[in-house]
Amino acid sequence: MAELVKVTINGEVYEVEKGRLLIDVCREKGHAVPSFCYYADLALQASCRMCLVRIEKMPKLQTSCTVTVTDGMVVTTESEEIEKARRGMLEFLLANHPLDCPVCDRGGECELQELTFDWGNLEERFIEPKNYQPERYLSPMVANDPQRCILCKRCTRVCDEWMGEEAIEAGGRGVATIISAYGDWLNCSQCGNCIEVCPTGTLLDATYRHQARPWELVRTVSTCTFCSDGCQLALGARGEEVLRTVARDRYVNGINGEFLCVKGRFASHPFVNHEARLRTPMIRYRKGGKLVPATWDQAIEFVAQRLSAIKEEHGPQAIGIVGSPRLTNEANYTLLRFARDVIGTEHYTATDAFSLVPFFENMGAPLATHRDIRYAQTILLIGGEPEELQPLTGKQIRQAVRNGGARFILINSVPIRLKKNAAQFVHVRPGTEEAALLALADADSVEFAARKMGVETSEIEQVRRALSEAQGTVVIAFGELSPAAQKIVAQLPYIYADDRRRFLFHPLPLFNNSVGVHDMGLMSGAMTATEMLDAAGKGVRALYVAGSFLQQHLKGREEALSKLDLLVVQELFETATTEYADVVLPAASFAEVDGTFTNNAGQVQRVRQAIPPVHLSKPDWLIVASVAEAMGARFGIELSASAIFRDIAANVPAYQGLRYPLLKDESRPVQVKHEIAQRRDISGEIETLRATIAQADETAAKITETPPVGHELFKLGTLTEKLPQFHYLAAGNPKPENTLASSPLVQLTIDAALRRQRQEMALAGD
Amino acid sequence: MNPLPKEIEEEIQSFSPEVEAEIDRHIAKYPVKRSAILPIMFIVQRERGYLDAAGIAYIARRLDLTITDVWEVATFYTMINLKPVGKYHIQVCRTLSCQLLGAEKIVEHISKRLGIKPGETTPDGRFTLSWVECLGSCGTAPAMQIGFDYYENLTPERVDEILDSLKE
Ligand code: SF4
Ligand code: FES
Ligand code: FES
Numbered sequence: 001m002a003e004l005v006k007v008t009i010n011g012e013v014y015e016v017e018k019g020r021l022l023i024d025v026c027r028e029k030g031h032a033v034p035s036f037c038y039y040a041d042l043a044l045q046a047s048c049r050m051c052l053v054r055i056e057k058m059p060k061l062q063t064s065c066t067v068t069v070t071d072g073m074v075v076t077t078e079s080e081e082i083e084k085a086r087r088g089m090l091e092f093l094l095a096n097h098p099l100d101c102p103v104c105d106r107g108g109e110c111e112l113q114e115l116t117f118d119w120g121n122l123e124e125r126f127i128e129p130k131n132y133q134p135e136r137y138l139s140p141m142v143a144n145d146p147q148r149c150i151l152c153k154r155c156t157r158v159c160d161e162w163m164g165e166e167a168i169e170a171g172g173r174g175v176a177t178i179i180s181a182y183g184d185w186l187n188c189s190q191c192g193n194c195i196e197v198c199p200t201g202t203l204l205d206a207t208y209r210h211q212a213r214p215w216e217l218v219r220t221v222s223t224c225t226f227c228s229d230g231c232q233l234a235l236g237a238r239g240e241e242v243l244r245t246v247a248r249d250r251y252v253n254g255i256n257g258e259f260l261c262v263k264g265r266f267a268s269h270p271f272v273n274h275e276a277r278l279r280t281p282m283i284r285y286r287k288g289g290k291l292v293p294a295t296w297d298q299a300i301e302f303v304a305q306r307l308s309a310i311k312e313e314h315g316p317q318a319i320g321i322v323g324s325p326r327l328t329n330e331a332n333y334t335l336l337r338f339a340r341d342v343i344g345t346e347h348y349t350a351t352d353a354f355s356l357v358p359f360f361e362n363m364g365a366p367l368a369t370h371r372d373i374r375y376a377q378t379i380l381l382i383g384g385e386p387e388e389l390q391p392l393t394g395k396q397i398r399q400a401v402r403n404g405g406a407r408f409i410l411i412n413s414v415p416i417r418l419k420k421n422a423a424q425f426v427h428v429r430p431g432t433e434e435a436a437l438l439a440l441a442d443a444d445s446v447e448f449a450a451r452k453m454g455v456e457t458s459e460i461e462q463v464r465r466a467l468s469e470a471q472g473t474v475v476i477a478f479g480e481l482s483p484a485a486q487k488i489v490a491q492l493p494y495i496y497a498d499d500r501r502r503f504l505f506h507p508l509p510l511f512n513n514s515v516g517v518h519d520m521g522l523m524s525g526a527m528t529a530t531e532m533l534d535a536a537g538k539g540v541r542a543l544y545v546a547g548s549f550l551q552q553h554l555k556g557r558e559e560a561l562s563k564l565d566l567l568v569v570q571e572l573f574e575t576a577t578t579e580y581a582d583v584v585l586p587a588a589s590f591a592e593v594d595g596t597f598t599n600n601a602g603q604v605q606r607v608r609q610a611i612p613p614v615h616l617s618k619p620d621w622l623i624v625a626s627v628a629e630a631m632g633a634r635f636g637i638e639l640s641a642s643a644i645f646r647d648i649a650a651n652v653p654a655y656q657g658l659r660y661p662l663l664k665d666e667s668r669p670v671q672v673k674h675e676i677a678q679r680r681d682i683s684g685e686i687e688t689l690r691a692t693i694a695q696a697d698e699t700a701a702k703i704t705e706t707p708p709v710g711h712e713l714f715k716l717g718t719l720t721e722k723l724p725q726f727h728y729l730a731a732g733n734p735k736p737e738n739t740l741a742s743s744p745l746v747q748l749t750i751d752a753a754l755r756r757q758r759q760e761m762a763l764a765g766d
Numbered sequence: 767m768n769p770l771p772k773e774i775e776e777e778i779q780s781f782s783p784e785v786e787a788e789i790d791r792h793i794a795k796y797p798v799k800r801s802a803i804l805p806i807m808f809i810v811q812r813e814r815g816y817l818d819a820a821g822i823a824y825i826a827r828r829l830d831l832t833i834t835d836v837w838e839v840a841t842f843y844t845m846i847n848l849k850p851v852g853k854y855h856i857q858v859c860r861t862l863s864c865q866l867l868g869a870e871k872i873v874e875h876i877s878k879r880l881g882i883k884p885g886e887t888t889p890d891g892r893f894t895l896s897w898v899e900c901l902g903s904c905g906t907a908p909a910m911q912i913g914f915d916y917y918e919n920l921t922p923e924r925v926d927e928i929l930d931s932l933k934e
Binding site: 167172183 | 819822830831832833834835836837838841842843899
């Protein structure tokens with residue numbers, strides 16, 4: 001417990017923790033203080049001077065955003081003197097502002113506008129000409145109107161402290177200072193967090209330019225559908241169309257604050273109302289024939305009959321059920337019940353990139369929340385590349401180091417960008433990350449592992465020492481690992497256990513509901529996705545797939561799908577998998593359904609319906625339940641997503657006792673209770689790992705190039721390719737001839753060469 | 767860090783061993799590399815005449831910064847030239863004291879004599895005229911600086927004498 005001090009604010013005495021910022025304390029106690037440049041958890045700036053207060057015994061008014069409370073402090077936040085100062089400050093901030101709120105996208109949700117209502121003067125006294133700056137684009141995602149800038153530098157600080165990119169900065173000097181980048185073109189990960197935190201209309205979402213006014217939009221708080229971090233966001237819909245995604249923290253207050261990455265912010269909604277969405281159920285009546293539109297009744301009947309017939313003829317094991325780490329827990333759970341209770345097959349799985357079953361079975365410590373990562377004292381990252389694949393985790397690690405002084409140890413074969421923040425970087429040979437785990441678990445293997453990894457034994461000893469001497473919270477994060485390595489990592493806390501430290505885990509799976517699909521049990525079926533494809537036409541005669549196979553599954557097995565007697569696919573779009581489907585059922589996207597996703601911190605968060613299902617699509621769970629009903633089985637859960645969740649809570653131990661109302665508040669996410677495993681014998685796994693690592697090439701060259709920003713983020717996928725701007729990024733984000741004339745996108749469509757390149761990339765992407 | 771644009775990448779060169787050593791000496795002086803940015807900017811400007819894209823990229827590479835970081839600093843100082851300047855760079859102070867004591871008139875005079883406005887260079891490449899911020903010579907205002915030399919208590923006549931005295 002921190003020391004308490006007494007402060008008097010406007011005559012009232014409060015006891016608060018010593019060392020807190022005065023502005024926070026004032027606000028918490030209900031004394032409003034206006035501010036622009038102050039932003040929680042960023043470096044202090046104190047440039048806008050809106051937060052001026054009077055502190056007794058101090059000369060002049062003080063900026064409450066930089067003063068920490070001390071005992072006996074007497075503060076006034078409201079007086080004539082303060083009002084005069086604040087009005088004066090605001091007049092200066094507006095001296096150069098074009099006052100064009102009616103045509104500004106930020107109008108209606110602009111902090112500058114709001115504070116001007118409170119502290120602005122009716123008339124401007126400045127008669128000097130304003131310093132005109134033309135509107136322009138800083139990237140395909142970021143539109144910029146420099147004249148509206150008040151130089152609070154929130155944008156430059158988030159770019160630097162959250163993203164570690166230092167891509168946007170203040171150039172020039174004095175009245176001509178301008179927020180921009182070298183060459184006036186942003187060469188960065190395009191997260192758009194600068195747009196989000198800008199309190200004015202200076203930095204704007206270029207993909208939503210002049211599309212709507214904020215008060216026309218109905219906001220729905222939901223969970224992002226890309227990576228496993230599970231950021232909270234608000235979908236803004238007008239009528240039945242989702243027009244934008246934001247995380248502005250006055251709308252949403254989730255684990256990510258105002259943070260989102262390029263996918264979450266810009267690509268979360270364009271696919272929802274995209275013209276390529278499947279419109280009706282479709283049936284291919286004969287192999288090689290065309291898909292013919294059908295009614296739902298026809299399609300469901302068709303599927304039910306064919307499945308029953310195949311079950312009759314070849315037995316239940318001939319039918320494979322495939323869920324997806326993209327779908328809600330409700331959808332995947334319904335699929336599991338369909339597989340077990342209706343079909344009676346052991347052959348169920350999900351199309352995840354890798355399974356985390358061995359990890360969860362042996363997990364010797366709880367999962368870390370993103371907040372735990374931000375405040376951890378030691379962070380060990382083995383493999384993975386969170387800045388590209390789980391950007392929120394990347395941001396939390398960066399802030400833990402930069403703003404929290406954490407010790408960050410990175411073990412990777414690729415010098416990823418986070419290396420910049422690492423206190424220790426163990427640069428290993430390609431594919432030998434797991435040797436490091438072996439060395440951490442088994443003291444006798446240190447020399448052998450170091451030789452294979454191409455590092456000094458002292459480097460490994462240093463990591464071992466860091467783990468055994470660490471105090472406080474230690475977060476172990478890891479990317480894809482083999483089953484044996486997963487078990488070893490999961491048991492590390494027992495090896496390094498001590499009262500002085502608390503171990504937490506942070507696995508880095510790739511999809512929004514990778515952990516959920518594991519929890520629902522779909523990953524524990526008798527076959528993996530690739531095994532199922534390999535068995536197609538042999539043991540497996542029919543596949544029921546919700547979502548699509550990944551490229552990694554289909555690669556080299558393209559023929560497999562055509563060998564099936566029956567392929568049923570629930571999808572949003574036509575994909576490589578629907579090409580072979582006998583029945584295609586249009587599914588509703590995350591914006592059209594209720595449900596839950598479980599993120600890589602084990603937090604189960606709500607997905608909420610923002611618009612009704614587009615065209616004739618239906619929620620995935622409803623489709624499955626309808627097929628089940630047509631086959632004569634009733635789950636008793638057909639009625640609503642919340643009823644399915646009750647069923648989940650009754651049958652999945654980690655979710656016991658949960659209900660939707662408990663998940664209502666996104667600012668207090670609920671972590672499910674994954675069982676903590678006892679200490680296990682891992683000697684077998686150590687042997688396995690030793691054997692695999694023994695095969696590693698001791699002469700292999702190390703990877704010395706840091707991969708460029710966006711090499712994973714900007715890859716075109718089924719969802720991201722629906723946003724034209726993404727093609728621009730995927731094509732290398734070249735600076736257009738003229739950033740003023742029109743949006744880079746218009747120039748892109750004119751430029752045929754780029755368009756061709758874009759198509760090629762779309763074909764190559766997955 | 768983000769990769770540099772291709773054209774720039776190709777143009778970055780390194781300097782002679784002596785200059786590289788000089789740069790290393792500056793970097794060694796500071797606990798963090800990035801702090802050496804100003805002295806190195808001056809060296810690069812001295813070597814290349816001005817700070818162009820390649821120069822900025824060179825500094826970014828040398829100090830582990832982004833090019834935008836270097837751009838931010840470079841655009842702040844009037845002492846850093848982002849465009850080529852003439853043999854004689856005439857920098858006239860425009861801050862308060864000089865302004866009150868007739869800096870405008872001095873610039874007008876130079877403009878007329880050389881036929882260039884502030885920010886421009888004579889066609890023969892001999893002179894560049896610039897406004898700069900306080901030269902720290904307020905007591906002897908109006909003041910100007912040509913290259914690294916100071917000239918104070920200026921009058922149009924004094925300016926003529928000074929310009930006449932400059933070698934070809
Ligand atoms: S662009 Fe916005 S966030 Fe950045 S300094 Fe200007 S007002 Fe502040
Ligand atoms: S909020 Fe304190 S100076 Fe801007
Ligand atoms: S005002 Fe010109 S030197 Fe200071």
